[in-house]
Amino acid sequence: GAVVSQHPSRVICKSGTSVKIECRSLDFQATTMFWYRQFPKQSLMLMATSNEGSKATYEQGVEKDKFLINHASLTLSTLTVTSAHPEDSSFYICSASETSVSYEQYFGPGTRLTVT
């Protein structure tokens, strides 16, 4: 099956710094990737849809200047949390679809971000 990787798996940073999270589709090309945020024992909240070669589409309430998304190639999307604060601490997960049909998404292993 299709494999999606994420790096880093865990990161601890100080308040005010920026953190970049990478999402890669290892054995398929993904024109669209998705970024989610998940709090403990809660659902996955879609943050944005990342489109290769164009601007990301952000969900309502998600600050595009704070959560910068770049989808520079068909296998790589990055999420940068800028000027991180403790309330940004969360589990960030990316996903991608192998085909144009999106109901079967392949998820990365997630990144646990802790802002101190």
Added chain:
Amino acid sequence: GQSLEQPSEVTAVEGAIVQINCTYQTSGFYGLSWYQQHDGGAPTFLSYNGLDGLEETGRFSSFLSRSDSYGYLLLQELQMKDSASYFCAVSRTGRRALTFGSGTRLQVQP
């Protein structure tokens, strides 16, 4: 707006059958998916229903009734490793992203 409702927790014993329901309200409904997520892990795709009826994949089956805006995931011959959170997710016409339900935490007991 959109909403998906599923029970927050379900408990069952090994070898039993459990059904996790999902009701939804959304415009442009296209299909209903189910995902499994173990603690600290990534969600993994289980099943999809685009049409009414039952889809069977091994011990897991999923059902959809579009007229009732309702679906369920059926897990048979429960095993301890099935203890996880299960999410229903809606696909909408013209929108590639999924909208996830709040998740059902299944605990399988010996």
